[in-house]
Amino acid sequence: MRALRLPHSPKVLLGLGITVFFLLLTIVGPYLAPDSPNNTSFAPNLTPSWHHLFGTTSLGQDIFSQTLVGARATVVVALVAGLVAALLSTVVGVAAGYLGGAADDGLSLLSNVFLAIPGLPLLIVIDSYLPVNSRSNALVIGLVISVTGWAWGARVLRAQTMSLRNRDFVEAARIIGERRWRIMFSEVAPNLLPILASSLLFTVLYSIGAYVTLAYIGLTSTSVWNWGTMLFWAQANNAPLSGEWYWFVPPGVCIALVGTGLALLNFGIDEFINPRLRESGLTARQRRQRGLPRRVRLGLTPVLRDAPVRRARVMDASKVSS
């Protein structure tokens, strides 16, 4: 087992920091909130001040408290949806890639159909038929979102599994008579981990966007505070046109920051898989320390010397399409 190395690139460290910060906020946010998000006893439309860090809504609610409390529902639903979607895509993708034949045809067709249907309209149709009381249920909403978000991961994992299936070390395991599930889990699965991690990040990212969007158009329960509901109320009360920026900017920036954190983390995974990208993530000083040329010259994309040897290869998207 190789020791876990912290990534060198400042981009990735920043992403890690942001992600950890918001995960902590999910846990402690509701306890830190100075007021109840529903408390309407303050003066309406206060601009940000020491008493109300993010100001108050036109109903006299404290926006800072709403933002802190809203973190939990947003992140929890996104995690539920992301995990379920990642699980679905792993099962479908690995099975399709490893089994091949008719199973592959069927499963690939299934994921291609789900890729082609635009996700959000499907989500809106399904969600608008949900009974109102299950719209406030994080599990139900998470499951519905995962239905529309698993297909891309399945496709990428299938391609990677297929390319691994014919490698020599898998062939060797097959020849010495290892059982099928053992080959799948001990030989193939570890080499899928970077791709799996990256597809988990993407599904969580997608789920945050989908959940916030549903809340923004009023399709989740308005009694559950999340960042989308805050945006819903801001829009409903015409905050953008009356210049009440402090009402919708905090939740929007939080959403964007979480997304940025996850995407930057994903750069780390990309650089882990593709050594050529790794070099491009270094700062000028790190470059000097490693004895790399300051400006990269043509045809010489240096592959860092202490790079771990990986069997995983980056998929060329043009080869992935079936």
Next chain:
Amino acid sequence: MRLILHRLGLYAITAWVAITVNFLLPRLMPGNPIQTMIGKLQSNVTPAEVRSIQLSFGGSLHSGLVHQYVTYLDQMVHGNLGVSITLSSPVSTILRGAVPWTVGLIGISTVLSFFIGTIAGALLGWTRGSRLDALIPTATFFQAVPYFFLGTVMLMIFGSELHWFPQLGAYSLNVSPSWTWAFVASALRYGELPMISIVLSSIAGWILGMRNMMITMVAEDFVLMSVAMGLPRRRVIWTAARNAILPSIANLSLAIGLVVSGALLVELVFNYPGVGDLLLNAVENEDYPLIQGIFLVITLAVLAANFIADMVYFALDPRTRTEAQS
């Protein structure tokens, strides 16, 4: 040719799945929304209208499921999407008014975003390691911002504070829709801000994807070769970019669905009279026939766009043609 047919088959199946989902959802979901809806209507509509709603959901609810399904498919084939409850006119008529706005808005901004983003990505990939790399976290941030939030911020800053752009709607109230220069100019002027919002939200994906491919491509021997041959720098970049662009085009058909999903909400922010605005009003009023009709039309439009993107890809990548022959 085989690949084209393969793709067509996939999209046909997808369309069928979408139609079937539309048919099954109201029947499988708890609470029987159809009955609720008809119950809600009984008081203020004529029996003929109730009958037409039943028809659009696949005939009388007392007949068997298979019979309902066949009736439903028949209605779909004839372009009968049912009658909107709140607007009490056929869904297809309502959509005819909204679709051109959305196609114009989303079509133009997707094309702009693809071209600008790909060119920027190619240049960033070429100059990797320079100060321009600072743009990457910025682009990532913009990618993570929900479309509608960026639209809201743009509307507040450039519409309501600075008054650089008109605020809401798709054309000035002083002109009426017609093919006159005054109307087209007004429509373009009102479309600018929503378009800029959509481009800004969607461009980062193209930039980042193209940059990564370009970095990989620049290390290829043929690029080194063309520099060694003394080709002008511009030609070299072009040669590398031409090869790096293929994955971007392959991704185009996947990205269209995401861009459309995001852009639909921008219409809500700007009160733009397109399909997205219509959909969200329908959701608010629980106008199920309208919601389903819009879902179907959006899906079919996205499938058509996907197909065009696939065709472009097949035309550009010779590998797909040799594959098809073998």
